[in-house]
Amino acid sequence: MSQLKLFDYQTARKPVNVASVPMRSPFRYPGGKTWLIPQIRSWLKNLGSNFVLIEPFAGGGIVSLTAAFENLASQIIMVEKDEDVAAVWHTIFGNDGKWLAEQISNFDVTPENVRAVVEEKHTSVRKRAFSTILRNRLSHGGILAAGAGFIKNGENGKGLRSRWYAQTLKKRILDIQCIRNKVKFIEGDGLGVIQENKRNNNAVFFIDPPYVKAARRLYRYFDIDHEYLFELASCVTGDFLMTYDDADEIRFLANKYSFETESIIMKTTHHENKMELLIGRDLTWLRNFEVSRA
Secondary structure, three states: OOOOOOOOHHHOOOOOOHHHOOOOOOOOOOOOOHHHHHHHHHHHHHHOOOOEEEEOOOOOOHHHHHHHHOOOOOEEEEEEOOHHHHHHHHHHHOOOHHHHHHHHHHOOOOHHHHHHHHHOOOOOHHHHHHHHHHHHHHEHHHOOOOOOOEOOOOHHHOHHHHHOOHHHHHHHHHHHHHOHHHEEEEEOOHHHHHHHHOOOOOEEEEEOOOOOOOHHHHOOOOOOOHHHHHHHHHHOOOOEEEEEEOOHHHHHHHHHOOOEEEEEEEEOOOOOEEEEEEEEOOOHHHHHHHHHHO
């Protein structure tokens, strides 16, 4: 299959305004894909709806949550390896989602209270989940990796409270509880789950792995075998859509496995425009989507 001509940076469409996309996730997740949701909708609708959507590197889970809320797949499987992030999903999709929502709603955000929760040795999954939400919402850029610090000044100099939207988070968690029967959560290795399901004709994969350039700074489990991931993707019998940073190594791998690539513009949390890559077997649906937006 021949490589598609990439969009020229100067003529690429403007990035999606994320304010126009429903915010479903309780996380401020570095590398989150809220900005890609319009394209994700187009891709999934092009496939129909009678399939299982598997997200092997779920993170903040915005793609899986959108698919569940909007009935874009018959079943959703979310996979996450990070123990802290997994604790949040176990809690929300389990029986303690309401407890977590109330903890968030009633918590008095002071530096002392936050420090007490974060430094506590957690004896339950739900307490670990609450600590993770605190760290995520109140750290710089939502980063959970070791060494990430809490914000100090916050928005308009209001400190930690300026980033703690308790009632918004409570509502998101309670909303997710309403669709939890549509989602199966697996704490484990995303590559292993792709391997287990690669011959499933009914499985569709949204693959958003730790990126080559920035992953070390952002995630606990940043080190993956990128070539093995491409090899696995080449073996799946269902469709897949992969996202990556625009790195020479990734372009080389996409070409090696005869995948199509398109560059797409997104806006970072620092309001800078950045190009990322979408990778798949056939991205005709994406070209049609871009034409429809023109």
